[in-house]
Amino acid sequence: MHTIDEGDGLDIKQEIGRYLRYWPWFIATVAIALITAFLYLRYTPPVYETYSKIKILDESGGLELPTSAFIFKRSNINLENETEILTSYRIMNQVVRELKLNTTFYIEGTVQTIQVESLPIGFKQTIHPDSITNNLSYNLKVKPNGVEVTDRISEVVYFLSKNSSRTDENNLPFELDLNIITSRADLVGRNFVINFSPLKNTALNLKSRIGVSAIGKESHLLRLSIKGGSKALSERILNKLMNVFDRDGIQDRQLVSKRTLDFIDDRFVFLAQELDSIEVGRQYFKERNNITDIQVDAELGLGQRSQSEEEVFQIESQLALSRLLENSLKSSAESDLLPANIGISNNSINGLISEYNTAVINRDKFLNSGGANNPIVKQAVAQVEDLKANINRSLKNYVSQLETSRQQYDQRNRKFSGKVAQIPEKEKLLRAIERQQKIKESLYLLLLQKREEAAINLAITEPSIKVVEYALSNYGPVSPKSNIVYAGALLAGLLIPLGVLYLMFMLDTKLHSKEDIIKENPQIPVIGEIPNIKNKEVVIFDDPNARTPLAESFRILSSNVDYILPAKDDHKGKVIYCTSTIKGEGKTYISLNLSLALSSINKKVLLIGADLRNPQIHIHIAQDRHKPGLSNYLHDVHYNWKDAIIKGFDKHPNHHIMLSGTIPPNPAQLLTNGRFSKLIAEAKEEYDYIIVDTAPTILVTDTLLISSLADATVYLTRADFTDKSLLKFSKDLSESGKLKNMAYVVNSVGASKSYGYSYNYGYNYGYNSED
CATH class of the missing domain: 3.40.50.300 (P-loop containing nucleotide triphosphate hydrolases)
Structure with a gap:
């Protein structure tokens, strides 16, 4: 085969003609390629794509009572973080458990095996999903009088009749109810396959099949997709995935409310005991001293003293709340949340508590989606510890300030005592008892109000996502695509003989016509x-005419x-x-x-x-x-x-x-x-x-x-x-x-x-x- 250069007069018609002389090759290879493509499309199981869309909600708020500022906000949404959580092993494992995806069903045909959502026979799984440590596979063949079950690994054959499918005669991990069957005549001779896989393998496989992509740069929309042979099963998986992810987000946002309820419930027991003790002591004091009514002290002295006592009352209330919070901070575990807005008047401490709770939630989320050695997780843990230390220091400073203020008010009250020296000692003691009773009652009412707020917020927590589109499956399969397969087959049918002929011509060193001689020896005539x-019998010029x-x-x-x-x-x-x-x-x-x-x-x-x-x-x-x-x-x-x-x-x-x-x-x-x-x-x-x-x-x-x-x-x-x-x-x-x-x-x-x-x-x- 000659090369084409500047001095080589290439006859394009001749080049095309020598390829076209092999037109039967082209027709044959194109026909074979198209037949192969047809058989491939006929016997290859179709794969469909199922997709859904969700919106990550920007924030959610709870009920706010007039005296409350209880609110939980989600801000600065990071779609990459949400995507990692959505496709995390923890979420996938929960989806697999709820849908029992580690048990799969197939219809076995002559050439191909197709996955189906469920069997047309009554099926009940008797083995717990966590007990499946190895792959198990069983073949079911429906016969007129029962079902023949073959363990495809051990090749042990069981026969389940209508009356024996629920007995202990076998160690199969499932039961068949042959009374629940659709049109037995249509199923006789059909083969079904049941596969059991470990939860971890199934969850990891599902994790690799789920696709998550953001829709646009500024939106909070995510598109979820999965490919599979069963449209119904794929739609169930995506819908369940959205449900599990939504529940997980709601549970995260309910943690603060639950922790507040637990804290208040624990404090109610002690407050009730203290109130009962104070009321019993007051009753005993009045009975012992035969006190029924005490006249008001002098207006000026009583007014000043009343004002001073009111200030002392507020200080002691703050001291009591601060000590309660301080004890809770000391006794709480590393990952516990703190009650928010329980009545402390220090805005700095309230702000630190809100930041601490937010940091604890973020740390738990990062721990779930990453390992303990993840730099982001370590940073979140360090942030929680720093906030906890800041709250502790702020509480100590605040208590110290309250103690100092209370000492100052006590000194002033001693001055007022000289003015009201005529008030009997019994009256002082009675007022002290009543004051303690009032403090405990106000604290009890405050905690009761906070408990109601937390309970309402727990009940009305908004969802973490909004479903834009539930799972939908494309009408046609994503693979194999007939247009592409036929086009590829046609192209291959043309290129294969073309390539073979090209190699033949390129490697051909034989001469074929006088042109080949003229190119080599142009000076010698042909x-x-x-x-x-073709007719080898007529090779001699024996007839002159x-x-x-x-x-x-x-x-x-x-x-x-x-x-x-x-x-x-x-x-x-x-x-x-x-x-x-x-x-x-x-x-x-x-x-x-x-x-x-x-x-x-x-x-x-x-x-x-x-x-x-x-x-x-x-x-x-x-x-x-x-x-x-x-x-x-x-x-x-x-x-x-x-x-x-x-x-x-x-x-x-x-x-x-x-x-x-x-x-x-x-x-x-x-x-x-x-x-x-x-x-x-x-x-x-x-x-x-x-x-x-x-x-x-x-x-x-x-x-x-x-x-x-x-x-x-x-x-x-x-x-x-x-x-x-x-x-x-x-x-x-x-x-x-x-x-x-x-x-x-x-x-x-x-x-x-x-x-x-x-x-x-x-x-x-x-x-x-x-x-």
Whole structure:
């Protein structure tokens, strides 16, 4: 195959034509590819895509009573964090558990097995999902009187009849209720497969199948998708995934309310005991001292003292709440939340508590989605510890301030005591008791109000997501797609033979037509192209009037031979050698037919078989191989060469043949003993043309030894047989003068149609092969 460069005139039509000669290959490969695509589409289980859309809510708020500032906000939503939580193993494991996805069902067909959502037979799983540690697989075959169950791993076979499907006769991890079955007649002979997989493997597999992507850069929308063979099962999985994720978010936001309720419930027990003790003590004090009513002290003294006591009351209330919170902070575990807004008047402490609770929730979320060594988790833990330390310090400072204030008010109250010295000691004691009772009652009412707020917020917690679209499945499968498969098959059907032919042409080193010779040896003429004859029975030009393509091709060759013969005025016969490079190129076949073509135009022709080593002429004329011929003449000086002349064709009276004769042991010596030159000289006197069938030039030197006697040399090549590299050898013979007036003849042209040559049109033009 030639390369295309600037000096190479590429015939595009010829290049296309030699590919189109193999059009049956293209049709066959395209047909096979399309049939393969059809079978692939027919027997490949379809895969459908199911998707849904959710919106991550920006914030949620609870009920706020007039005296409350209890609120929980979600802000600065990070869709990447939400995506990680949504696809976390914890969420996937919960979905697998609730839907029992580690148990799968399939319908087994002749070629393909299709997954289904459930079996058409009553099925009850008896093995707990956590107990499945290895893969289990069972084959169910429905029969008229029951179901045959085969353990596909151990190959143990069980038979479950209508009355035995719920007994303990087997150790199957499931039960079948054959009373719950759809149309038994339709199911008889059908095969079903039940697979059990460990929860962890199933959850990890589901995690890899779930796709989550953000819709837009500024929106809070996420698109969930999954691919599977069962639309119904995929839709159930996505809907359950959204439900589990929503519940998880709600539970996170309810943690503060739950912790507040637990804290208040624990404090109610102690407050109730203290109130009962104070009321009993007050009753005992009044009974013991026979007190029914105490007159009001002097207006000024009582007013000042009342005001001072009110301030002391507020300080002691704050002290009590601070100590309660301080005790809760000391006794709480590392991950516990603190009650928010329980009545402490210090806004800084309230703000720190709110930040602490938010940090605890964030830390727990990060712990769930990442490991303890995750840098984000460590940062969140450190933030919680820092906030806890800040709250502790702030409480201590606040208590210290309250103690100092209470001491100052006590000093002032002692001053007021001098003004109300007339008030009996009993009255002081009674007021102290009443004051303690009032403090505990107000604290009890405050905590009761906070408890109601927390309970209401717990009950009305908003969802963490809004479902924009519940799970929907595409109508058509995402794979395999028929358009793409057929297009790929068509393309492959065209490219495969094209590639094969390209490699064939690229690796092909044989010559196929005269153009190949002209490219290699443009100085040596090509005087004939002999077409390949499919009917091997008609290979000899035995009828001078034949109008077959073979006859016409040799007539053309005989005419062209005259153009390479030198002009002579001696009226002697002309000697034409027929030779080739290697054996099998058809020199004997060409020699015989060329001689017959010259004979058909009323020329006396002598065909000499000079290939003494491998004679072939006798085969074509049905003569004995050992019939006396040239070798006998060359060896015996008394032998007359005319005695070896035979006539092989009745319709060619002017055609004579001299066979090679007996194969001699020394052909080269015989050809150079002088008698062959004498033979040629005498034959030239009697014949118009002497055609000499010589030996191949590259194998032996016989032809070169007698080449000087030739007037012209017809050098045979054979299409699809002769290697192009051999043309250099023949070119060297011509340029060196070892072969006279050499011209090429291409034999068997058209044997391969890949190069676009068809010679029948030329040789059949104006003739009928049957005439």
